[in-house]
């Protein structure tokens with residue numbers, strides 16, 4: 001049956017994840033978490049209620065090991081303790097799932113089951129589904145390496161639609177050594193209400209789909225912060241409202257308010273076409289209302305002397321490839337930390353690295369390049385020794401701060417990777433604080449360095465040298481890029 005029919009397209013209903021490319025992990029005895037609950041017949045909460053150590057760490061008790069025995073209430077995934085729900089046909093969003101009983105805030109609603117596949121497979125499948133014209137996407141993020149695909153096999157959770165103002169959320173739980181994704185109520189949900197969670201981060205996505213959730217705070221697209229969205233470069237177009245490109249709200253970052261400005265079309269980024277940008281591919285794009293949107297590279301400080309803006313020319317630009325790769329790696333890592341719903345109580349903010357938007361209107365992301373100025377050339381053109389010394393001193397402190405940040409990153413990387421793989425706990429506060437402190441230190445050093453260059457170029461007479469180029473040429477030259485780090 002098709003989507004417009006009386007029934008949803010065929011799929012196999014399952015209540016346990018199926019592992020395709022590997023076996024279900026075997027929980028080692030020493031890894032089994034045993035709580036300290038002591039069952040008291042007069043107090044049902046005593047048997048693994050909210051204060052159970054395992055519940056507090058989002059871990060289900062293992063049968064045969066839990067002190068509460070058969071009274072244990074902390075085996076909801078294992079025993080499929082789902083809230084009652086039923087399918088219904090929505091207006092314009094395909095099928096959806098309704099609460100079929102009153103659901104309490106915090107209640108476990110249902111597990112998102114499907115086939116556990118690697119990220120590589122997820123990407124291949126997602127592309128294959130799109131090529132086959134499948135517009136409803138059912139792949140969600142499980143951990144740093146794996147996804148759950150509920151396209152062919154899944155639980156009823158596969159029918160839960162997205163909302164930017166959701167009544168449910170996903171939470172990851174450790175169940176018998178495997179991470180599993182549950183849908184939990186964020187608030188009281190009366191029977192008959194549609195269940196919805198925010199797809200952002202969790203969703204692999206596919207084609208860009210215009211969100212029809214109707215919330216005032218709607219971000220415009222489904223899963224606009226998801227990995228698939230970042231990689232997608234096109235938008236479906238047909239008579240279905242979800243895939244039309246007209247009046248798509250302009251959406252930039254999670255912190256920005258959506259605006260009413262609309263893009264005429266969502267187009268893939270093509271060099272020298274839509275962007276009137278510089279060699280990095282960053283620049284302005286003209287929107288339908290001729291509002292130029294400036295997209296700047298990271299850490300890029302345009303230099304302005306006496307009202308004249310100096311930028312590097314294409315020839316002068318040398319991409320700091322290592323820096324770009326490094327940055328992309330760190331940024332992806334940090335965005336994954338932030339995206340893990342289990343660690344929402346402490347965010348390491350990637351903004352410390354990505355100050356300006358690097359997302360193209362087509363949703364395509366491009367990481368910025370750390371640019372460095374050629375201090376030697378600048379100093380050669382400054383007549384005053386103090387000015388030269390100041391710039392050199394600031395450059396040194398910038399280098400130190402960068403080195404400190406890099407070494408801190410290398411230090412915490414194993415912990416982050418471990419965290420991603422195994423834990424449901426939040427990133428430790430001390431690690432996050434260290435990171436934030438070092439990032440601030442680095443930003444301040446960058447700022448001091450650049451502002452001292454601007455100040456000295458703007459106020460100090462140039463070394464008199466007939467052979468040297470004019471001021472704008474000189475500044476262009478001094479902005480020669482060096483290899484980053």
Ligand SMILES: C[S@@+](CC[C@H](N)C(=O)[O-])C[C@H]1O[C@@H](n2cnc3c(N)ncnc32)[C@H](O)[C@@H]1O
Nearest residue numbers: 093094095136137158159160161162211212213
């Ligand atoms: C996991 S499925 C949800 C169930 C789906 N509606 C169905 O009929 O099978 C995700 C797909 O539902 C649609 N969808 C979900 N939420 C939506 C929303 N807020 N606006 C538009 N389409 C939505 C999109 O086509 C998306 O790819």
